[in-house]
Amino acid sequence: MKYTEKVSNLLNDLLEKNYDAEAGYVAAKDNVKNRNLKNFFKERATDRYDFGHEIKEEIKSFGEKPDKGTSLKGDAHRVWMNLKSTFSSNSDQAILEEAIRGEKKALEDYNEILKETDLPASTKSVLEKHRKSVQAALDHVKTMEDFS
Numbered sequence: 001m002k003y004t005e006k007v008s009n010l011l012n013d014l015l016e017k018n019y020d021a022e023a024g025y026v027a028a029k030d031n032v033k034n035r036n037l038k039n040f041f042k043e044r045a046t047d048r049y050d051f052g053h054e055i056k057e058e059i060k061s062f063g064e065k066p067d068k069g070t071s072l073k074g075d076a077h078r079v080w081m082n083l084k085s086t087f088s089s090n091s092d093q094a095i096l097e098e099a100i101r102g103e104k105k106a107l108e109d110y111n112e113i114l115k116e117t118d119l120p121a122s123t124k125s126v127l128e129k130h131r132k133s134v135q136a137a138l139d140h141v142k143t144m145e146d147f148s
Contacts, residue, residue: 031095032096
């Protein structure tokens, strides 16, 4: 498949969302008390860091330039998570609910870009691997919610 400007823009958008998710998971890890949640959020931050690097390499491999940095929207969401954890009587639960919401949104984002017919095979493979990991994280975090 041909690597188009549209695919480049979609991947850069997804890259920015992964930067946002990484930063959000670091903030979540710093705001929860439960050790299992801390570990879960640390692992998710590492995953999103790795996803970002894989997406950057994919963009570069087609001669395009990856964007850098988090989005203003992502920065605002982290501020909201911090406020929510500060004022919530059960902050771990509130942050866990935000994580579930974020993973659902990430899954939607991956599913949407994977609908593109212009995706090169290598890009599709990377994104399918990420989507599978996001789905597994979502399934895991939902079980954690059941026990919190």
